[in-house]
């Protein structure tokens with residue numbers, strides 16, 4: 275090793291392609307990350323894990339028992355997609371791989387940017403919006419608490435218990451207000467406190483409390499129903515949006531829709547105190563219908579990888595990747611379903627990156 | 630009374646204008662209903678109740694203690710809007726008037742049609758959709774169960790318990806499948822069973838069970854996040870949509886958005902076995918910002934009144950009102966916020982009705 279090579283900062287990266295098109299898009303994203311690393315003077319040491327539904331069918335588990343411990347030593351996780359409902363129920367695959375990682379490493383902030391890339395036609399007439407959704411990622415409506423009694427009888431009752439903790443709500447709100455400071459200084463906090471009078475009234479109270487520490491950030495509070503309408507009718511009025519696990523889940527799929535589809539929706543599952551690795555993944559799923567055809571759009575995965583480099587401190591490389599994506603879509607590459615193959619899109623982005 | 634007058638079928642109607650623009654739009658709707666009644670040979674005997682936030686400030690209650698008993702003898706309820714958050718918290722006003730009526734009369738089916746009226750510009754590029762959302766209206770995520778412990782401390786935990794009963798889920802699904810039979814024969818059932826594994830898995834099971842009794846109806850099952858995206862990306866692919874209280878709430882505001890705004894969103898709270906009155910109300914709220922200015926769009930309220938007449942069996946009158954609304958909007962009347970006053974729009978619809 276030369277002196278230079280030895281001094282290069284190198285990141286340890288866990289790669290989990292997962293199922294279906296997850297495999298195609300993570301391989302595209304890795305090609306882009308490696309090119310960016312070479313040009314921006316850092317190293318990537320990646321280790322791939324074949325944890326997936328196929329792995330489940332072979333071994334009876336989505337990941338080994340020590341899977342979480344194995345991941346702990348990495349600087350970041352890049353994930354493709356999890357789920358293959360034809361052979362493994364989602365309730366098994368997601369609860370056996372994706373969701374435990376989010377919880378185990380306290381990746382409580384799920385960040386999803388929504389804006390139109392140049393050249394992409396969205397379903398809305400509106401095209402000038404730039405929204406950052408911050409979704410609570412560890413508790414709330416997806417706590418898993420609840421149960422069923424008199425199952426299978428005419429008297430059956432099923433409950434689902436949403437659980438919100440002070441720590442959980444406060445930290446995600448602070449995270450959102452912090453994000454707003456480096457953007458346009460506005461937070462919209464989304465609840466449904468007129469109908470859910472325990473959990474959502476609590477969230478509203480916490481929003482008012484946290485807002486006091488951010489006099490420089492403006493805040494509005496909206497109900498999820500009105501908010502869903504606003505995403506469609508006035509998306510340009512939004513800056514940072516913060517919401518519970520369920521509401522954030524819904525709003526970010528809606529955000530993906532208005533930005534032209536899931537092919538463009540990137541996401542980061544952030545562990546803000548860095549006590550464990552953060553995880554980066556496109557919002558889309560494994561897409562069994564187009565898996566293995568080489569036509570999946572890798573842009574969401576590549577954008578997610580750029581968010582990863584940004585999180586690791588490689589902001590110039592992250593910015594260069596985003597610019598390369600934009601250069602490609604501005605030329606119409608990858609902007610419409612089926613117009614280009616996964617390879618074509620990746621090649622165009624790599625070329626723009628080398629420019 | 631002449632013989633004819635004595636033989637005219639007369640409906641007993643409870644009118645609750647409520648707050649803000651609720652007053653303007655119900656008066657517009659009543660004018661249309663009365664004209665339709667005169668032309669179609671039936672009578673309307675209406676009694677008005679001033680139950681509202683103003684009533685609360687005077688009396689300490691949104692409605693009298695025997696309010697529900699008073700309403701029981703009516704054939705239908707026409708409601709404007711409830712809520713005036715400046716003086717009465719929503720958690721008081723809604724839980725003191727709107728929500729108890731829905732529950733007391735087992736108005737378990739909240740029906741909301743979403744399509745573009747002629748001349749109305751929606752926010753989507755897509756314009757050819759015709760969706761009927763059926764929202765469960767009595768239980769689920771808005772059950773009110775749950776609570777808070779260690780309130781106000783750093784250890785606070787808030788819970789919200791969604792409660793789904795076999796009776797509640799089965800009846801709303803059957804209602805939706807029945808509706809599909811008189812439309813295009815397709816039902817989309819919306820859950821989030823990959824993350825809410827008690828309540829939503831139960832709903833999915835019930836969907837499969839009920840579907841067996843409707844071999845002539847096709848069904849698909851979607852998660853709420855993907856569904857929100859689909860409403861925006863492919864609304865024309867939807868016919869009847871059935872969802873829980875919360876999911877239906879969100880999807881119908883989204884439906885209102887894609888149909889051009891809340892000014893066009895009508896709704897019916899139906900008690901299908903007619904053991905009590907059904908209630909008809911525009912989806913919009915009291916809109917404090919434009920209340921009393923005479924510029925509220927009455928179309929949603931008038932459309933809701935048409936749904937009321939349809940429910941009462943006056944299908945020709947209901948159809949005539951809808952045609953009159955369409956005749957007005959086709960001329961550009963009431964199609965854009967602020968373009969016409971409440972009176973102008975009502976006058977145009979009345980004129981079309983008399984044509």
Ligand SMILES: CC(C)[C@H](C(=O)O)[C@@H](O)C(=O)O
Nearest residue numbers: 368372523526557823824854
């Ligand atoms: C697959 C599913 C459990 C997941 C979620 O709801 O968290 C997905 O929809 C997402 O948004 O990341």
Ligand SMILES: CC(C)[C@H](C(=O)O)[C@@H](O)C(=O)O
Nearest residue numbers: 468469499723727878881912
């Ligand atoms: C006002 C509110 C409680 C109500 C609801 O959520 O039911 C409204 O949003 C609606 O959709 O009718």
